[in-house]
Amino acid sequence: MPPAAAPRTPPRTTGPRSGPHPDPRRWWALGAIVTSMLVLGFDGTILNVALPTMASELHAGTGALQWIADSYLVVFAALMLPAGLLGDRFGRRRMLVTGLAVFFAGSLAGTFAQNTATVIAARCVMGAGAALIMPLAMAVLPSLFGPDERTKAMGAVSGAAALGMPLGPLVGGLLLDHFWWGSVFLVNVPLIGLAVAACLFLLPETTDPASPTVDVLATALAVGGLGALVYGVTEGPGRGWSSPPVLGTLTAAALLITLLVVRSRRQERPMLDLVLLRHRGFLWNTVAASLVMFTLTGLLFVLPPYLQTVLGQDAFGTGLRMVPMPAGMLLSSRATAPLLRRLGPRPVIGGGLAVMALAALLGSRTDPGDGYGFTALWLSLVGIGFGLAIIPAMSEALGTLPRHRAGVGSGLLTTLRQVSAAVGLAVCGSLIAGAYTRRLDTDGLPPAAARAAGESVMAAHATAAKLGDAALLRSADAAYVHGMDLALTVCGGTALAAALLVGAFLPDSRTRPDASGPVAVESSDA
Template sequence: MVTVTQGDDVPRDARRWWALGALVASMLVLGFDMTILNVALPTMADQLGATTGQLQWMADAYIVVFAALMLPAGLLGDRFGRRRMLITGLVIFLAGSLVGTLAGQVDWVIAARALMGVGAALVMPLALSVLPSLFGPDERTRAVGIISAASALGLPLGPIIGGFLLNHFWWGSVFLVNVPMVAIGVTACVFLLPETRDPASPKVDVVSTALTASGLAALIYAIIEAPGRGWGDALVLSCFAVAAVLLAGLVLRERRTERPMLDMSLLAHRGFLLNTAAATLVMFALSGLMFVLPPYLQAVLGNDALGTGVRLLPMMGGLMIAARTAQPVVARFGSRAVVAVGLVVLSFAALLGSRTTTDSGYGFTALWLSVAGLGFGFSVVPAMDGALAALPRDRAGSGSGLLMTLRQVGGAIGIALLGSLLAGAFRDRLDVTGLPARAADAAGDSVVAAHLVAEKAGSAHLAASADGAYVHGMGLVLLVCAIASLAAALLAAAFLPSTRPARNEEAEESPAVVTLTGDARQ
């Protein structure tokens, strides 16, 4: 296999489109794996006895590891070979999927998700970085479009595939489905991809990587544990303090490093900072929303897993439509107007959703989900494009890495914070009068657990109370999303620079579209 260094001429290898197929398979797996777990969470809460906090960790273990390792993973590929590290990432992802398939306890599922996060952190940046070695400028736009479409297709496929599997097999099948796809990707990468590297890239900073991972883990742990232990609990406060120290240490270390892995000086560019903040807030809301919706559709409205996946499509449809049409709208009206309006639409959708009652039915939910999808797409795509456009051309690569990392962090905090708000509100509102202490404690773990206790106790009152408590908690979560989105909209309208992208080839292969379709999640 030929090794190509950065800047070499691209060979016209007839196998390049087959190689692209390998990358498409890899990105498709990441795409649907980011949403497939959402419909499985209620089933796993039932069959594994998982609490809301444990469900949060199942979702967050993947995102925390992904966010912490994405930048060093890209640098490992630059230095030691992108094909080699891409294959390594796929193998690790495959191993995590097998662990998840065979897991019989909650802790093993969380460990499997964390291992899959390691693999995804290698696959995501490296699958995109090998494209310049395969395609010349005249074909690259088409290749980026194909790989972006594959990633986007995975988002709505995830809940549908997950729902179908859960209706016919056991919950571990949502992990097993990754195995053949990843195996095909590994085989194709071995035989079809050229090896490329960039020896001039910065070295991987092990200390900064450790500070990022441990700081984020301590922060997420404190947020998830706070509703159960209390926000004033000594362990919770200690974890917040440890997280603050570790993340402050990360910032100080990166600011003093000559070639930082996480270039914090990029935040000095106002356009980059404000657009990145807007995109991060959108992911905060999206991740929290995708966490709280499936239990509502499944436990409260009574849909099966497949029905739940299908009923999430209105939001995915709105998101994909907006993501594909945002660029021409920005070209006409400017990024500031589009981002601000998109955030207002998102705020309106969340506010509408917060008015949901136990008697609202799915029609009302589909309405505000569609509006929310449009708001997400019209705010996040131009925000990411605006962030990268605000940087000098020679810093676009490091800026893209920082942007993707902060978006993942926003998603992880969204699941932790909004999930904790939901758990606390559900437990406070649930009426467990007359239940034995152990049954009352079990019912407070989640709406699924409450329904199981109600079924065993033959208590229709408890089931109705669980539905009402969950809808109340979901309403609070959506209200917080509405307020955060409206505040972001006002800041965007007041301070964002308004830009109109140039109509050229580089604009067409916008990294923002690739980034959006590659990592939007649970």
């Protein structure tokens, strides 16, 4: 057992903070955080709607589309730990504004990209900016709000991301119907400008001068390990799981992540503070939030090609038909606080995960001939379950930590969430790619046409249109829906497993003391 940590210098705060007489300006400060999170929520869904268009115009297969989406998540996850420390040491507001500026640069690069490699590079830059935005925005909340207000503040932050979700597809679809696909990156610019102004004028500066320095080697191990893991999972179906590149990268991922854990355990104040996971409340709330993101990210990846290609909707129609999910999320987010007061977090989080499991398993029964009504039903259930699970899981996880560990704890929580999201996207994309390739019938097609149709369902539709081949069209739709059903089955099973784990192991936080007081996460009780 490591010795108890030395007394910590409390974080310095300039601006509104919670206490016996909380400053009413804290709600204006929350507005800056909400604006920052709106940027991330908006960007996530607007890109998903654009993927089918990008596949056609950039001649990108399923693997390339996975990397366009996953490159952002990998960099996002790998850099959040050092981002949290940078905010603790140099100022969370300052680093948050820096993150928004980096996100702005990546958006401009994506706007004028001409090929998939440039888009992937731009997404990496955006991921670096998001790594600063997300954990620092979350880390400010415990400094501003006490336990009685934290759930409401967390609901506002989650609601901002939820509000961005319906706006993203709708605005993205409108842009794609009238402009080129790069406009979905350009639209970020005014939002980022608004977020920067809100942070500069409304958000207080908070620091923790005693926080550990950024560990460059640990950061390199995290980036390399996560990148190798996602590469191996993404390339496995196409190259074969026993192929040397896939086996080599998965082995490298295991080695690098192991070295990261070993290095962290040997440091007195590591960047990856695994001691925090000894606290049952933080651990199981983090597990719940991470598996929620695994499920949701997989759903968001598989859905737009189905709506836009299989059901034949245009970009705006695709965005419009994704609205039941964020609408359900907004609905459940309003009910979360009363349910928490009445029932406590364990049944609410577990129930939300169970609803997500039911929704995904319902979605896995989709047939190529089904209409949109069935999709709208299970999509709305996904949103309801997500809203019930993610808000209390995030709030309770942060609530277990003392305020001077907010930056590191938020960074670890959000890192694990994004790692889970990246793996979920890679797993679902790989399942779809493998099933689509196996099920697609290209017999009788010229070799060039067969290769083109095998890249993606969007490419198959384009090829079928050129050849006037209705059989190829039906085969491509059936193959994609089969892959989507497999992916949704995995998402549903993951959410169900998470619900069972939460029911079995998540402690009842109503019996623990206020997290703003001394919580000995460094001790054996943690």
